[in-house]
Amino acid sequence: MMGLLLALCLPAVTGIAWLSRYWKNSHWSAIAGYGYLLGILMTTVLMRLWDALGLKLAFYPLAAILAGITLLAFVRRSPREATAPAYRPLSNSGNSLGAKLLFWLLAGLLLLQYGGILLEILWRPLYPWDAWMNWAPKARVWFEFRELVPWVDRGEWLQLAPGKLAYTLGNPKASLYPPLVPLVQTWVALGLGAWNDSLINLPWLLCAAALGLGLYGQARNLGSPSLHAMLLSFGVLSLPYVSVHTALAGYADLWLSAFFSLAAIALFLWIQKRDPVQLALAVLLAIACTQTKVPGIIWAAMLLPAWLLAIAPRITISGIAATGAVLVYLWVSGGISLEIPLLGKLVLTPQRITLPGIDSFAVAYHSVWKALWQNYLTQGSWNLFAWLFLLALMYTVLSRRISRRMLPATFLVGEAFLFLFITFFFTYHYASALDGTTINRATLHMVPMLFFYLLLLYQPKEIITSP
Amino acid sequence: MHVIFLDHLPAAGKAAAGLILLRNGLLRYTGKTAIFRREAKSRGFSRSYPGTSNKNMPMDSMHPRQEPAKCAGAALAALVISAVILVSGYILWSMNGAGGTNNLPPLEITSNDFLFDSHTGKRIPGGLEIKAPGPNRQSIVQLSRTGFDAEQYPLLRYHISGYKQGLSVALFWRSSVSPKTTRFAELPKSFLEDNSFSLEHNAWWKGTITDLGFNIMGGRPGERLLIRDLEFSPPGPVARLRAVLSEWSTLEAWSMSSINFIYNASPSARLSPVLAGAAWAGLAGLLYAGWNFKRYRKLLPPRCSSGLLVLILIPWLILYGRWQINFWTQLDTTRQLYAGKSQEEKHQRAEDAVIYDYAQHLKQDVLPQAPARIVILRKAYRDYLRLKLQYYLLPHNSYNYDSLPQAAYLHDGDYLLVLGSIPGLRYDTANKRLKWSQGRQVKALLLDKTNLGSLYQVKIQPGKQP
Numbered sequence: 063m064m065g066l067l068l069a070l071c072l073p074a075v076t077g078i079a080w081l082s083r084y085w086k087n088s089h090w091s092a093i094a095g096y097g098y099l100l101g102i103l104m105t106t107v108l109m110r111l112w113d114a115l116g117l118k119l120a121f122y123p124l125a126a127i128l129a130g131i132t133l134l135a136f137v138r139r140s141p142r143e144a145t146a147p148a149y150r151p152l153s154n155s156g157n158s159l160g161a162k163l164l165f166w167l168l169a170g171l172l173l174l175q176y177g178g179i180l181l182e183i184l185w186r187p188l189y190p191w192d193a194w195m196n197w198a199p200k201a202r203v204w205f206e207f208r209e210l211v212p213w214v215d216r217g218e219w220l221q222l223a224p225g226k227l228a229y230t231l232g233n234p235k236a237s238l239y240p241p242l243v244p245l246v247q248t249w250v251a252l253g254l255g256a257w258n259d260s261l262i263n264l265p266w267l268l269c270a271a272a273l274g275l276g277l278y279g280q281a282r283n284l285g286s287p288s289l290h291a292m293l294l295s296f297g298v299l300s301l302p303y304v305s306v307h308t309a310l311a312g313y314a315d316l317w318l319s320a321f322f323s324l325a326a327i328a329l330f331l332w333i334q335k336r337d338p339v340q341l342a343l344a345v346l347l348a349i350a351c352t353q354t355k356v357p358g359i360i361w362a363a364m365l366l367p368a369w370l371l372a373i374a375p376r377i378t379i380s381g382i383a384a385t386g387a388v389l390v391y392l393w394v395s396g397g398i399s400l401e402i403p404l405l406g407k408l409v410l411t412p413q414r415i416t417l418p419g420i421d422s423f424a425v426a427y428h429s430v431w432k433a434l435w436q437n438y439l440t441q442g443s444w445n446l447f448a449w450l451f452l453l454a455l456m457y458t459v460l461s462r463r464i465s466r467r468m469l470p471a472t473f474l475v476g477e478a479f480l481f482l483f484i485t486f487f488f489t490y491h492y493a494s495a496l497d498g499t500t501i502n503r504a505t506l507h508m509v510p511m512l513f514f515y516l517l518l519l520y521q522p523k524e525i526i527t528s529p
Numbered sequence: 530m531h532v533i534f535l536d537h538l539p540a541a542g543k544a545a546a547g548l549i550l551l552r553n554g555l556l557r558y559t560g561k562t563a564i565f566r567r568e569a570k571s572r573g574f575s576r577s578y579p580g581t582s583n584k585n586m587p588m589d590s591m592h593p594r595q596e597p598a599k600c601a602g603a604a605l606a607a608l609v610i611s612a613v614i615l616v617s618g619y620i621l622w623s624m625n626g627a628g629g630t631n632n633l634p635p636l637e638i639t640s641n642d643f644l645f646d647s648h649t650g651k652r653i654p655g656g657l658e659i660k661a662p663g664p665n666r667q668s669i670v671q672l673s674r675t676g677f678d679a680e681q682y683p684l685l686r687y688h689i690s691g692y693k694q695g696l697s698v699a700l701f702w703r704s705s706v707s708p709k710t711t712r713f714a715e716l717p718k719s720f721l722e723d724n725s726f727s728l729e730h731n732a733w734w735k736g737t738i739t740d741l742g743f744n745i746m747g748g749r750p751g752e753r754l755l756i757r758d759l760e761f762s763p764p765g766p767v768a769r770l771r772a773v774l775s776e777w778s779t780l781e782a783w784s785m786s787s788i789n790f791i792y793n794a795s796p797s798a799r800l801s802p803v804l805a806g807a808a809w810a811g812l813a814g815l816l817y818a819g820w821n822f823k824r825y826r827k828l829l830p831p832r833c834s835s836g837l838l839v840l841i842l843i844p845w846l847i848l849y850g851r852w853q854i855n856f857w858t859q860l861d862t863t864r865q866l867y868a869g870k871s872q873e874e875k876h877q878r879a880e881d882a883v884i885y886d887y888a889q890h891l892k893q894d895v896l897p898q899a900p901a902r903i904v905i906l907r908k909a910y911r912d913y914l915r916l917k918l919q920y921y922l923l924p925h926n927s928y929n930y931d932s933l934p935q936a937a938y939l940h941d942g943d944y945l946l947v948l949g950s951i952p953g954l955r956y957d958t959a960n961k962r963l964k965w966s967q968g969r970q971v972k973a974l975l976l977d978k979t980n981l982g983s984l985y986q987v988k989i990q991p992g993k994q995p
Contacts, residue, residue, distance in 0.1 A: 160597070175853060178860050185867040187875045190788040194920040206900075206924040219928055220938040232905075232916045232929035258872055293838075300845075302791045302852045309856070310788050440801040442793020445848050449807040450841065457829075498790045 065121055069253025070264055072128045077101025079135035085339045087149050092279025096343055098272040099320060102265070103350045104131070106245040110210065118208040121252040161289045168296040172274070175305065180267055182309040188259035193312020196236035198259060201247035203229055205257055213237040242353040243314040266311035273320040274299045277510060280327050281517060284334065294517055298510045303443040303502055314355045315503045321350040322361040323510035329365055330471045330518060333372040356420055360481060361507055368474040375469065428492035437501045447509065454516050463519055475515050478508045597835035603820050604813070604836035608843060611813035620766040636674060636682055638759035644671040656757025661696055661748025671742035679704055679738050682761035683729040684768045690722050690755045694782055694862045696748040706736035713744065717795055718780040720858050725772040729764060777802050781855055782862070793852050802851065806844040814840055881917055887981045888921030895977045895984055896925060902940065905929040907948040915948055934963065936971050941989040945973060948982040956983070
């Protein structure tokens with residue numbers, strides 16, 4: 063039990079310790095939320111380095127290193143670090159009795175809800191399909207062998223020489239998925255000292271908590287009153303779909319949602335306030351995206367144009383326009399196919415697109431509007447969020463609320479929708495939109511960011527532009 | 530909790546007062562002179578209102594004429610009016626579609642109408658108490674009340690308690706339209722005990738009913754189910770509203786699709802609660818905007834943001850509440866199944882216990898302790914049995930794609946696990962060979978055979994092809 067507690071707490075403590083050293087002007091809640099996710103990233107990187115050195119995975123030596131890294135955060139502080147300005151709330155409006163009551167009502171509801179989810183995770187053995195098909199099997203093997211045994215595609219597995227050890231999953235592509243999520247499960251199993259396919263999922267609860275705390279803290283860092291920040295966190299964590307991905311733990315989508323959305327939000331805040339820690343957080347969490355799921359590579363890549371738009375808007379707009387023109391030319395002229403060293407073949411033609419290391423698909427339009435309507439606007443996964451977002455967006459356009467400063471964030475939101483549009487309307491993924499298997503999962507990755515985007519849009523300008 | 534306004538002072542006075550307030554921490558200078566200017570236009574010297582604080586607060590967030598209570602009240606009223614309009618509209622629409630059946634009295638089912646084997650249950654006032662038949666077993670209860678026109682009575686009202694997961698209660702019937710075919714419709718589980726079930730859109734609920742009853746399946750020994758207060762109603766507005774409420778209170782239990790989408794209602798609900806919530810909030814929003822326009826000449830004035838919050842939060846919380854009741858009902862089922870159990874016991878009580886037990890049997894009784902190479906063969910490419918079995922066989926090393934062996938890639942000592950029957954694949958017991966199409970074969974020993982599958986071990990002499 064001690065090992066389990068350490069496995070759950072140490073990543074958080076390490077991440078929080080380092081983040082609080084360098085991010086003194088942040089609300090504690092953002093430090094806690096981002097700190098946990100950074101701690102998880104650090105833990106998985108440490109496990110991979112340890113394995114790369116040829117050492118068997120052992121919990122206590124790894125935990126000792128993490129504890130050591132944590133202690134390092136408290137020593138050798140430069141005078142500049144020690145005297146860095148502390149966090150000062152920009153706004154506390156909304157502190158009327160009614161606002162306070164509403165704040166605590168929402169906080170209480172979330173505590174109750176996630177208390178129930180904790181019990182569901184503790185009681186139920188690994189349940190959802192991809193959890194036992196794609197993710198936990200790797201963790202089980204790594205735990206049993208105490209090493210990161212390779213997972214290879216089916217063809218390679220068949221041709222393995224006798225005595226060579228490698229595994230392959232029953233899902234053709236999943237063997238090559240990034241390792242972060244099964245590493246998290248391996249870490250908990252190592253701490254526990256046994257394989258328990260209920261308890262390995264406890265970090266999902268912490269991931270949801272980190273997402274909520276990160277959202278709350280960043281809203282406070284932006285200058286929102288505590289009630290607005292709570293409404294933001296409650297809005298995301300109360301969504302049935304977020305609850306399900308926490309309660310029926312084992313999928314990678316909640317992690318990708320937390321990594322990507324909090325990276326995007328850190329970027330938004332950097333654009334508003336130019337706090338270098340925010341930019342560092344955006345970069346680190348973008349790296350975590352690439353280690354979580356294959357679409358995480360695309361989500362992370364989308365942050366780059368938004369960042370460029372913030373630092374060199376004219377050049378970036380010209381670059382985007384030029385890229386668009388080149389793509390149109392390629393489309394008209396029949397496309398290109400070229401071999402990129404180390405990465406593989408890149409194909410961009412009107413008939414087929416191949417992105418090395420990501421996917422290859424035939425390009426054809428499929429109408430999935432009905433599935434979109436059902437999943438977003440009539441089913442219960444997102445409560446009323448899709449309706450609210452649509453209305454808020456329409457009102458935003460009509461009332462011309464999008465300022466120049468909001469351009470990078472708006473561009474990122476546009477990119478996110480374009481990504482989903484291309485994926486579900488022009489690739490073979492349309493089938494999984496029609497049967498509802500992936501449309502909500504892909505949307506989950508960006509929904510917390512969309513909530514924050516609305517907050518940015520409707521935040522008083524003086525709060526956004528204050529130092 | 531005071532906000533101080535400076536507009537009665539002359540310009541120099543304002544600056545001096547501002548400096549004093551700044552020094553005393555009563556006002557925070559944000560670096561935007563425009564903010565001071567805007568606030569200075571406000572009326573009154575000192576005024577307090579709820580929802581604001583003087584501590585560390587940018588001036589902009591203090592809207593000078595916030596009227597939270599009044600706006601919230603107006604929004605609440607808009608929500609009430611919107612609900613009344615929508616429900617009335619629905620009732621009017623239902624009355625139009627009633628087709629002249631409004632005056633028909635409901636058909637009540639009394640306890641004497643139940644026909645059943647005395648071992649399966651007993652009569653109670655207004656209905657029946659019935660024992661759960663147990664896993665993979667069923668009980669039949671017939672109703673003597675037949676001979677009515679199905680289309681005139683498409684709404685079944687009932688009270689049911691003890692309807693737990695694992696139990697299934699289906700209404701069955703035969704009618705003059707298809708007298709030789711029995712039709713079934715499963716009664717959904719709900720958090721409410723009083724329910725209505727609509728057969729309006731059931732294509733087979735037609736003609737004169739000739740046979741009627743309930744088919745009860747599954748459950749655990751000792752569980753009891755109470756069904757009473759049954760009534761078939763014509764499609765009046767109240768009955769339809771009741772059916773909508775029943776659909777909204779239908780339990781959405783965990784399933785393999787829960788991770789992909791949530792209905793937050795019955796999957797077959799005629800009216801989506803999200804759509805209804807959006808219509809409710811949307812109409813209320815229009816009414817509220819109208820009220821704002823009349824009062825402030827603006828559709829959504831910032832001073833009335835509290836009303837907007839009410840308009841969004843109340844429908845949101847109601848849908849959230851439905852989801853939470855659903856979740857806690859599901860959690861209770863999870864508790865009953867798994868709480869206090871070891872990991873082994875949990876797997877043996879789970880819905881895939883048969884697969885788990887089979888994997889445990891293979892691991893403990895047949896396969897070696899060290900991870901072995903297993904090729905799983907099954908007719909279906911990717912189905913639950915083969916994929917879940919691969920998970921439960923871990924850390925054994927499975928290849929899980931084919932229906933027939935790829936002999937060229939097999940190693941001596943590999944295991945072949947054949948799940949179910951595969952057309953063309955057979956075992957020649959005499960020669961100890963697995964054979965399949967075009968005369969292909971591999972030498973293999975049959976190690977284990979059960980209802981789910983057969984396990985073979987490949988035998989290849991060194992240097993020889995299989």
